[in-house]
Amino acid sequence: xxxxxxxxxxxxxxxxxxxxxxxxxxxxxxxxxxxxxxxxxxxxxxxxxxxxxxxxxxxxxxxxxxxxxxxxxxxxxxxxxxxxxxxxxxxxxxxxxxxxxxxxxxxxxxxxxx
Amino acid sequence: xxxxxxxxxxxxxxxxxxxxxxxxxxxxxxxxxxxxxxxxxxxxxxxxxxxxxxxxxxxxxxxxxxxxxxxxxxxxxxxxxxxxxxxxxxxxxxxxxxxxxxxxxxxxxxx
Numbered sequence: 001x002x003x004x005x006x007x008x009x010x011x012x013x014x015x016x017x018x019x020x021x022x023x024x025x026x027x028x029x030x031x032x033x034x035x036x037x038x039x040x041x042x043x044x045x046x047x048x049x050x051x052x053x054x055x056x057x058x059x060x061x062x063x064x065x066x067x068x069x070x071x072x073x074x075x076x077x078x079x080x081x082x083x084x085x086x087x088x089x090x091x092x093x094x095x096x097x098x099x100x101x102x103x104x105x106x107x108x109x110x111x112x113x114x
Numbered sequence: 115x116x117x118x119x120x121x122x123x124x125x126x127x128x129x130x131x132x133x134x135x136x137x138x139x140x141x142x143x144x145x146x147x148x149x150x151x152x153x154x155x156x157x158x159x160x161x162x163x164x165x166x167x168x169x170x171x172x173x174x175x176x177x178x179x180x181x182x183x184x185x186x187x188x189x190x191x192x193x194x195x196x197x198x199x200x201x202x203x204x205x206x207x208x209x210x211x212x213x214x215x216x217x218x219x220x221x222x223x224x225x
Contacts, residue, residue, distance in 0.1 A: 032211050044158070044201075044215045051210050059212075090157055094211045100146040102203075103213055105157040 002027035006091045006106030014114050019078040021109050023091030031093040033074040035066055038088040086113045115140055117214045120202050124220035131192045135219050137185040137202030147178055149187050150201040158201055192223045
């Protein structure tokens, strides 16, 4: 069966520091991968999606970037964090034929910027 | 108008009650529909897909009305463990499977 791993679970970082969040998927090949952010009390906002290795699309302009160095690995990064980057970051995957498939989420990373 | 709009809630119901959530979506070309459940400070989890003919999974029944662009979720015989936020989710037909999430409806089931 497919599983998705995301780490770390919680992270406290100072303003201006770099960020790297990692997500890996097991048990499937060539998944679509997604990064979301959920601010406190708000809905999910899609940040990036990837349909293949090295293919990254951004949904909203921001202080973050994403990379997909391997088929089942998706990384969210920032060179300098802002206070507004605080939130709950979720990685998700969906299978081939993604236009009608649900997405499955990792446990999430709760990021606090001080 | 929001792309996916849900009842704001919160809903507070006693155990054993039947509760229904509604959701409307703006894009008539939408292709697929889901209900997710999100517990406090946890990730969303797929509750069920919503099919055109309606579908049932135990105590949960989902309905889709494409003409009215309306989705519903019915929960029968509510349990304490059903307390969560319920997210209405729509795929508007993008090739990369983008899902648009409603803001969610909070359900609290009390003894």
